[in-house]
Amino acid sequence: MFRKISTYFNKKGLKDEKYSYLFDEYSGDECVVFDCETTGLNPKEDDIISIGAIKLRGDKILSSEKFERFIKPKKELNGESIKIHQIRGCDLDSAKDIDSSIIEFLEFIGNLPLVGYYLEFDIAMINKYVKPKLGIKLPNRQTEVSAIYYNKKLGLIPQGVIDLRFDSIMKDLDLPFMGKHDAINDALMTALIYIKLQNIRSIS
Amino acid sequence: MSLLEQKTFIKSIPPFEELSDDELDLVCNNLDIEYFKAGQSIIDKDIKEHYLYFIIKGKVQEYAPLDNESISILIKSQFFDPLSLIENRVKNHFKTVEESICYLLPKDIFLRVVYQNSKLEHYFFQSISQKLSQNLTNAQNRELANFMVARIKDAYIQKPLYIESTSSIYKTVEYMKKNSLTSILVKRGDEFGIATDTDFREKVILNRLSFDEPVEKISTFGLKSIKDDDFLFNAQLMMTRHNIKRLLVLGEDEQILGIIDQISLTSFFSSHTYAVANEIDRALSVEELKSASLKFIRIIQSLFAKGVKVRYISKLLSELNRKLFDKLFSILAPPQLLQKAALLVLGSEGRSEQILRTDQDNALIVADDCELSDEQILEFADVFTKTLCDFGYPECKGGIMVNNPLWTKRESAYKKQLKEWIDRKDKEDFMNLAIFVDANCVAGDPALLKNIKNYINSEVENSAFFFSTFASFALIFPTPLGLFNDFKVDKNEHKNELDVKKGGVFPMVHGIRVISLEKRIEEISTVERIKELNNIGEIDKEFASELIESFNFLHTLKLKSSLKKLDLGLSADNYIKPDELTTLDRDMLKDTFKIVNRFKKFLTSRYRLEYVS
Numbered sequence: 018m019f020r021k022i023s024t025y026f027n028k029k030g031l032k033d034e035k036y037s038y039l040f041d042e043y044s045g046d047e048c049v050v051f052d053c054e055t056t057g058l059n060p061k062e063d064d065i066i067s068i069g070a071i072k073l074r075g076d077k078i079l080s081s082e083k084f085e086r087f088i089k090p091k092k093e094l095n096g097e098s099i100k101i102h103q104i105r106g107c108d109l110d111s112a113k114d115i116d117s118s119i120i121e122f123l124e125f126i127g128n129l130p131l132v133g134y135y136l137e138f139d140i141a142m143i144n145k146y147v148k149p150k151l152g153i154k155l156p157n158r159q160t161e162v163s164a165i166y167y168n169k170k171l172g173l174i175p176q177g178v179i180d181l182r183f184d185s186i187m188k189d190l191d192l193p194f195m196g197k198h199d200a201i202n203d204a205l206m207t208a209l210i211y212i213k214l215q216n217i218r219s220i221s
Numbered sequence: 222m223s224l225l226e227q228k229t230f231i232k233s234i235p236p237f238e239e240l241s242d243d244e245l246d247l248v249c250n251n252l253d254i255e256y257f258k259a260g261q262s263i264i265d266k267d268i269k270e271h272y273l274y275f276i277i278k279g280k281v282q283e284y285a286p287l288d289n290e291s292i293s294i295l296i297k298s299q300f301f302d303p304l305s306l307i308e309n310r311v312k313n314h315f316k317t318v319e320e321s322i323c324y325l326l327p328k329d330i331f332l333r334v335v336y337q338n339s340k341l342e343h344y345f346f347q348s349i350s351q352k353l354s355q356n357l358t359n360a361q362n363r364e365l366a367n368f369m370v371a372r373i374k375d376a377y378i379q380k381p382l383y384i385e386s387t388s389s390i391y392k393t394v395e396y397m398k399k400n401s402l403t404s405i406l407v408k409r410g411d412e413f414g415i416a417t418d419t420d421f422r423e424k425v426i427l428n429r430l431s432f433d434e435p436v437e438k439i440s441t442f443g444l445k446s447i448k449d450d451d452f453l454f455n456a457q458l459m460m461t462r463h464n465i466k467r468l469l470v471l472g473e474d475e476q477i478l479g480i481i482d483q484i485s486l487t488s489f490f491s492s493h494t495y496a497v498a499n500e501i502d503r504a505l506s507v508e509e510l511k512s513a514s515l516k517f518i519r520i521i522q523s524l525f526a527k528g529v530k531v532r533y534i535s536k537l538l539s540e541l542n543r544k545l546f547d548k549l550f551s552i553l554a555p556p557q558l559l560q561k562a563a564l565l566v567l568g569s570e571g572r573s574e575q576i577l578r579t580d581q582d583n584a585l586i587v588a589d590d591c592e593l594s595d596e597q598i599l600e601f602a603d604v605f606t607k608t609l610c611d612f613g614y615p616e617c618k619g620g621i622m623v624n625n626p627l628w629t630k631r632e633s634a635y636k637k638q639l640k641e642w643i644d645r646k647d648k649e650d651f652m653n654l655a656i657f658v659d660a661n662c663v664a665g666d667p668a669l670l671k672n673i674k675n676y677i678n679s680e681v682e683n684s685a686f687f688f689s690t691f692a693s694f695a696l697i698f699p700t701p702l703g704l705f706n707d708f709k710v711d712k713n714e715h716k717n718e719l720d721v722k723k724g725g726v727f728p729m730v731h732g733i734r735v736i737s738l739e740k741r742i743e744e745i746s747t748v749e750r751i752k753e754l755n756n757i758g759e760i761d762k763e764f765a766s767e768l769i770e771s772f773n774f775l776h777t778l779k780l781k782s783s784l785k786k787l788d789l790g791l792s793a794d795n796y797i798k799p800d801e802l803t804t805l806d807r808d809m810l811k812d813t814f815k816i817v818n819r820f821k822k823f824l825t826s827r828y829r830l831e832y833v834s
Contacts, residue, residue: 076255076256077253077255077256077325078253078254079253080252080254081250081251081252081253191320193322195226205254208254209256209322212256213256216320
């Protein structure tokens with residue numbers, strides 16, 4: 018109910034009718050897993066450096082149709098974030114500007130549900146660019162994998178503290194590490210987490 | 222950037238390390254990933270999308286769809302099933318053993334890369350012959366390699382009968398009928414084309430073409446050709462690549478020798494087996510039989526190298542052995558004996574479970590009313606045993622051969638003997654009894670054996686004491702598996718080796734034999750006995766299939782190790798070295814021994830063996 022109302026007001030803000038497809042109700046077994054690399058952890062101040070997104074159909078990860086963009090930052094990369102994702106300024110020479118990348122991203126995701134790890138942050142980062150441009154926030158249905166993990170784990174340790182770190186979840190679910198942390202690999206591994214969680218009742 | 226991991230992964234798997242950078246990009250850009258639950262089917266007859274699967278994580282089982290028999294277990298970094306994609310048909314099925322994650326490469330991309338890259342093509346089309354040529358230095362395998370690297374001229378080539386392209390369709394069919402051909406060469410100037418049965422059916426009849434039209438109209442020109450000294454597998458390669466069924470065979474001077482077709486290609490290897498069987502059938506003298514018998518070992522090796530399952534190899538070998546014994550019996554036996562005796566094979570030979578040529582284990586039941594004297598019978602038996610030794614069947618160390626009076630007896634004497642064995646119940650007697658229970662009649666009058674088996678059944682019927690003593694022998698050798706899931710290996714003569722026969726094969730064979738005797742199961746081979754015991758509800762389905770799988774696994778392991786020992790010039794025995802097994806085989810061997818232990822427990826509770834010392 019709440020979602021319906023907020024969707025309604027959100028849609029009212031839409032500046033360009035071309036993007037009304039984002040609001041179409043989706044029914045099917047596809048979704049999009051995505052992840053952003055950023056210059057920092059504050060959506061208000063920091064920028065997106067890269068976006069990686071992968072479609073899922075049932076238990077299949079369509080990595081052959083992935084979406085990957087490196088984006089020219091508006092401000093200099095700081096030393097801290099370079100240490101984390103190892104994207105240096107010079108790596109972004111072939112990068113595109115953020116506005117066209119966001120449009121391409123919207124075309125890629127369409128009205129598919131979105132899945133991610135700490136998705137709220139990535140959505141906020143995307144919305145930072147979408148809102149001024151289209152007048153809306155991403156209306157797509159959103160699924161947080163760490164929340165599913167939490168719920169399935171909770172059955173086992175009702176009062177326990179659950180370790181929700183990405184690598185801990187990967188390890189606990191016995192999933193193969195698919196390469197270093199960058200946007201597309203993290204999306205890929207998040208996809209694995211999501212599919213595995215869909216296939217198990219609880220985590221032993 | 223992100224593709225780097227996929228690239229490293231794919232490039233680490235032979236033969237994909239041969240991919241060029243462009244090809245590798247093509248492959249990696251088209252990879253999808255799929256998650257499979259444990260026990261989920263990946264390739265079966267209902268499959269709609271065709272991929273080459275690379276295992277990122279997990280275990281996948283390849284199995285035969287007919288009997289669900291496991292063929293192999295695939296693990297991380299292995300891929301399947303290239304042959305089904307190349308041959309465009311699903312043969313074996315695949316399912317996960319545990320939760321698995323795979324890369325999926327679409328079929329068309331895979332085929333494109335295979336045809337583009339000559340090294341990959343070579344790998345996928347010629348992997349068998351290549352593997353064999355690597356073994357060429359090895360004397361034992363040389364024969365086998367000869368077998369596999371056969372030339373075109375070794376196979377059946379259809380005669381090069383041809384007809385002028387201006388001849389009428391009617392005349393052509395008439396000519397084909399006269400020479401019983403299914404296809405015919407059509408000569409147009411210097412060029413040759415071909416017209417086949419299919420052409421007549423589809424191009425003439427279905428198009429209502431007049432029979433008076435020249436045959437040229439329905440012929441296909443531009444026939445591909447191959448030299449007669451080329452390898453057979455190259456002919457196969459050409460046919461697959463161009464999707465054609467026939468090739469023109471040319472001689473040294475480009476003259477046409479005939480046509481080779483797909484059927485004569487595929488039947489070539491199997492026909493060797495038939496050739497030997499035929500040779501036995503047609504043999505009129507002991508010498509001719511001997512030459513046929515010497516070819517057996519080659520057949521076993523080549524079938525094993527071709528990936529034929531050990532169970533079928535044993536079956537085939539027993540079949541050939543039996544034909545040979547039967548023939549030898551009919552050549553050597555005095556006429557009075559032919560209908561008045563039954564020649565038996567015993568033990569593993571009787572159960573069709575021997576894989577390499579093992580000792581002679583045979584016996585003779587002579588009817589009470591046979592007119593020959595005991596001396597005459599033994600005289601024949603002696604010649605029979607000696608001839609088999611000459612053929613290369615080693616003498617049985619335990620003397621279980623027809624030249625031993627203990628195993629060549631008149632029917633009534635046998636009954637007396639068997640009763641003693643049943644009543645005395647000491648170890649040796651029981652071993653003899655066990656060997657006899659597995660007897661199979663290969664020549665002479667089978668009724669003689671049937672009578673005696675009925676006699677055994679009536680003697681042991683309802684004797685719980687007999688069965689529990691008999692069954693207790695299944696427990697005499699400990700299973701070579703330690704408390705901590707480690708192997709217990711020999712410390713003396715066979716250092717670091719373990720005896721798979723005592724440790725695994727014997728307890729299963731014997732236990733199953735005892736239950737089968739109790740339930741009067743007529744099947745003799747262990748696997749068939751297990752299936753029958755499952756049918757009558759004595760063993761549940763899951764346990765039955767576990768037992769069969771374990772049994773087959775032990776047999777395969779034994780054959781592998783025996784062939785290896787023969788290669789090294791050692792004698793084949795029942796010992797294997799766990800350290801030399803692959804991790805997977807080691808794990809499976811452990812699982813197998815666990816099943817053996819479970820089976821022993823099953824016997825213990827069924828026959829109350831805890832009370833039998």
